[in-house]
Amino acid sequence: MPEISGNMVSPGRVALIVARYHERITERLLDGARAACREAGVPADATDVIRVSGAFELGVVVTAAARSGRYGAVVALGAVVRGETPHFDYVAGDTSAALARAATETLVPVGMGLLTCDTMAQATARAGGAAGNKGHEAAEAALRTADVLRQMATS
DSSP states (O other): OOOOOOOSOOOSOEEEEEESTTHHHHHHHHHHHHHHHHHTTOOGGGEEEEEESSGGGHHHHHHHHHHTTOOSEEEEEEEEEOOSSTHHHHHHHHHHHHHHHHHHHHOOOEEEEEEEESSHHHHHHHEEETTEEHHHHHHHHHHHHHHHHHHHHHO
16 A cells, blocks of 8 residues: 655645734744745745734635635644633634634645644744744645645545
């Protein structure tokens, strides 16, 4: 039985959709996602950065980008930090579900670069700090998934 494993190769155009809220964190996630795209050979002019207000808005824009037929992969980058109200639970859960739906309904890989942290220190650690860069990891996952889908279609 053959084995298919995704490689870090360019799927063509890539959309990096970035929330402005918690910009100090999301810009670092964006840096990581751009680095992963470069490592995969995606030309800088084939990487579109699309900015949205906050994490909740990622779902609709990711879905629109995936449905556009323009992108071989889409990466969502945002941060939700727990506060004193249940706002965190609604935004984190609903946004995660919307991103999963976008991928499964369009069959375009969606990288899940949505941090859901209890503190800003945790978010900072995951945006290029001690816990790595989850923006890079999300882009890498989307790029590798795009390659898996390409291989499945051609084998």
